[in-house]
Amino acid sequence: MAETVDSTPCGALIIGGSAGSLDVLLEIFPALRKDIGFPIVLVVHRKASNESLLTDLLKSRTTLEVSEAEEKEFLSPGKVFIAPADYHMLIEEDQSISLDYSEKVNYSRPSIDVTFQSAAEVFREKLVCILLSGSNADGVEGLKSVNNFGGRVVIQNPNTAIMPYMPQQAVLNVEPHLILDSHDMADYINKLNG
Amino acid sequence: MISDAIDNEQVEILLNDVLESHGYDFLEYSHASIKRRIIRLYGLDNFVSFAEFRYTVKTDKQYFKRFLEEITVNVTEMFRDxxxxxxxxxxxxxxxxxxxxxxxxxxxxxxxxxxxxxxxxxxxxxxxxxxxxxxxxxxxxxxxxxxxxxxxxxxxxxxxxxxxxxxxxxxxxxxxxxxxxxxxxxxxxxxxxxxxxxxxxxxxxxxxxxxxxxxxxxxxxxxxxxxxxxxxxxxxxxxxxxxxxxxxxxxxxxxxxxxxxxxxxxxxxxxx
Structure with missing residues (x-):
C-alpha cells in the first residue's frame, strides 16, 4: 500500500524511543546498508549520567558513522546523530543541530516531541519518523506535526514492543503511514531513497 | 503544544518589535530554539491570535517582563556536571x-x-x-x-x-x-x-x-x-x-x- 508514497525521497530519518527501544535499535543497526543516503537521528530517553553508553553500543553494531550530536553540527547523509543525554535537540532550517537545556517535556530531556516538531517543518514530506517502544506518551505531539507537514509516520507495532504504551498512544492519536513489527524496520529503512 | 501556531516570518516580526520597543536583540539567537520558546509562551498564556500576542509583547511593559523571563532558558542546577x-x-x-x-x-x-x-x-x-x-x-x-x-x-x-x-x-x-x-x-x-x-x-x-x-x-x-x-x-x-x-x-x-x-x-x- 505504501509503495507509491515511499518513492518520495527521504531527507532525514528520526527514530524516537524510550524504555524497551534499545533491543529494537540493536536489531536494526547491524542490518542497515552501508550506503544509507540520508542522515539518521536518534532520540532515546536515558539517564543523564550514561552519556556515551548508547553511542558506544551502537558504534559496535554498525559500519555507519555514529556520534553524539554536537551543537551547530550539520546533518549529513550516511551518518547517525544521537541526541545527547539531558539536552533537547532541534533541527534548524539549514539542517544544523541546536541543543537546548530548557525544561523537560513529557518528563524527558531529550524529548522526542521537540526533535520531531522542529524537523517536521524543515524536512516536510521528506521526513520519516519512527516511534519505538516506551512507557510514556512522548513523541505523539511530534508525530502530529510530522503528519501536518506531510512527513511519514512509522510506529512500531505495539504488540512487538517491550513497553507498548508509547506506540499505542501514537497509534490512537496519529494517523500512521505504517505500523511495523520490529524485525521489519531495518528492511523498511534500507528501502528508503536518499 | 501546537508546533505550527507561529511561522518563521512571524518570529522575525516579533523579534524585530522586541528590539525596537525594548532594546533586547534576539535576532542572532538559534532560530529553532527561540521559535520553540515563543510558541510555548503563546500557548501557555492562551493567546488567540498572533496579532494579539504581538501587540501585548510590544506595548505591555509588565507582560514584557514575563516574555523576557520565559523566552530565555532559566533551567540550571547546583554542581551541574x-x-x-x-x-x-x-x-x-x-x-x-x-x-x-x-x-x-x-x-x-x-x-x-x-x-x-x-x-x-x-x-x-x-x-x-x-x-x-x-x-x-x-x-x-x-x-x-x-x-x-x-x-x-x-x-x-x-x-x-x-x-x-x-x-x-x-x-x-x-x-x-x-x-x-x-x-x-x-x-x-x-x-x-x-x-x-x-x-x-x-x-x-x-x-x-x-x-x-x-x-x-x-x-x-x-x-x-x-x-x-x-x-x-x-x-x-x-x-x-x-x-x-x-x-x-x-x-x-x-x-x-x-x-x-x-x-x-x-x-x-x-x-x-
Whole structure:
C-alpha cells in the first residue's frame, strides 16, 4: 500500500524511543546498508549520567558513522546523530543541530516531541519518523506535526514492543503511514531513497 | 503544544518589535530554539491570535517582563556536571589561589545556582575571602532570585549528590537552612557576589577576570553571535586566566581558539 508514497525521497530519518527501544535499535543497526543516503537521528530517553553508553553500543553494531550530536553540527547523509543525554535537540532550517537545556517535556530531556516538531517543518514530506517502544506518551505531539507537514509516520507495532504504551498512544492519536513489527524496520529503512 | 501556531516570518516580526520597543536583540539567537520558546509562551498564556500576542509583547511593559523571563532558558542546577566542578576544585581554583585577589565572572548566571556552587568550592579551598564573583544575566527578575540564595528544597537531594560526586568535603546541608519549601543558603556565600544585569549581545567588557564561567548560554546563540561573545570574553580574561563552558559547548571553530589550551577533558580552556 505504501509503495507509491515511499518513492518520495527521504531527507532525514528520526527514530524516537524510550524504555524497551534499545533491543529494537540493536536489531536494526547491524542490518542497515552501508550506503544509507540520508542522515539518521536518534532520540532515546536515558539517564543523564550514561552519556556515551548508547553511542558506544551502537558504534559496535554498525559500519555507519555514529556520534553524539554536537551543537551547530550539520546533518549529513550516511551518518547517525544521537541526541545527547539531558539536552533537547532541534533541527534548524539549514539542517544544523541546536541543543537546548530548557525544561523537560513529557518528563524527558531529550524529548522526542521537540526533535520531531522542529524537523517536521524543515524536512516536510521528506521526513520519516519512527516511534519505538516506551512507557510514556512522548513523541505523539511530534508525530502530529510530522503528519501536518506531510512527513511519514512509522510506529512500531505495539504488540512487538517491550513497553507498548508509547506506540499505542501514537497509534490512537496519529494517523500512521505504517505500523511495523520490529524485525521489519531495518528492511523498511534500507528501502528508503536518499 | 501546537508546533505550527507561529511561522518563521512571524518570529522575525516579533523579534524585530522586541528590539525596537525594548532594546533586547534576539535576532542572532538559534532560530529553532527561540521559535520553540515563543510558541510555548503563546500557548501557555492562551493567546488567540498572533496579532494579539504581538501587540501585548510590544506595548505591555509588565507582560514584557514575563516574555523576557520565559523566552530565555532559566533551567540550571547546583554542581551541574560534577566532574566539571571536580576539575575546578582540583585543577583551576588552586592555581588562582596563588593570586592575591580572584575575580570571577559568571555570565548568564540565571537564578544563581552555579555562582553559589562556585562560592562553596572557594570556601572549602579557603579562597572565598579574597574572591569576588560577578554574576550577571540579561534578565533582572532572575537576578532578584539569585540574590536571595533560596532554592526549592525538593532539588536539594540531587544537588547534594552532585556536590559529593564533585569532591565536596562536607555535609552539604551545612550550607543551608530549610525554610518551608525553600533552602536558604548561607549569607557568607553571597557576601562575595555582585549581581548585575549584563546583555552578552549588546554590552561591553566591564572588567578583567581570572575565570569566566558561562555554561549552557552560548548554545542558544547562532555561530556569529557565539564568536562575538568569545571575543568579548577574550577581552575580559587576563593572560593565563580560564574560560569555562557548558558540557556541549566548544571554542573549536572560533578563530582565536589556538590562543587557548584545553584543561584535561573538561570544557575549560586556559588563555596562553
Amino acid at each position: 560534577p566532574s566539571f566542578y571536580k576539575s575546578l576544585r582540583n585543577d583551576v581554583l588552586p592555581v588562582l589561589g596563588t593570586y592575591p585577589f580572584i575575580r570571577i565572572w559568571v555570565a548568564g548566571c540565571s537564578t544563581g545556582e552555579e555562582a553559589y556552587s562556585l562560592a562553596i568550592v572557594l570556601k572549602e579551598l579557603n579562597l572565598l575571602n579574597k574572591s569576588l564573583i560577578y554574576a550577571t544575566d540579561i534578565n533582572p527578575s532572575v537576578l532578584d532570585k539569585a540574590k536571595k540564595g533560596m532554592f526549592p528544597l525538593n532539588y536539594l537531594k540531587q544537588y547534594s549528590e552532585n556536590y559529593l560526586q564533585s569532591g565536596g568535603l562536607k555535609d552539604f546541608s551545612a550550607y543551608y537552612t530549610a525554610n518551608y519549601s525553600l533552602a536558604k543558603f548561607d549569607e557568607s556565600l553571597n557576601s562575595k557576589m555582585i549581581f548585575s544585569t549584563h546583555n552578552l549581545v549588546s554590552d561591553h567588557s566591564f572588567n578583567e577576570f581570572q575565570l569566566i564561567l558561562c555554561r549552557n548560554v552560548l548554545i542558544y546563540f547562532d555561530k556569529d553571535l557565539q564568536h562575538k561573545v568569545f571575543n568579548l570574553f577574550d577581552s575580559s580574561i587576563e593572560k593565563l586566566g580560564y574560560l569555562a563552558l557548558g558540557s556541549k559547548e566548544s571554542l573549536e571553530f572560533w578563530p582565536k581558539a589556538k590562543e587557548y589550551k584545553r584543561v584535561k577533558m573538561e570544557k575549560i580552556w586556559r588563555k596562553l
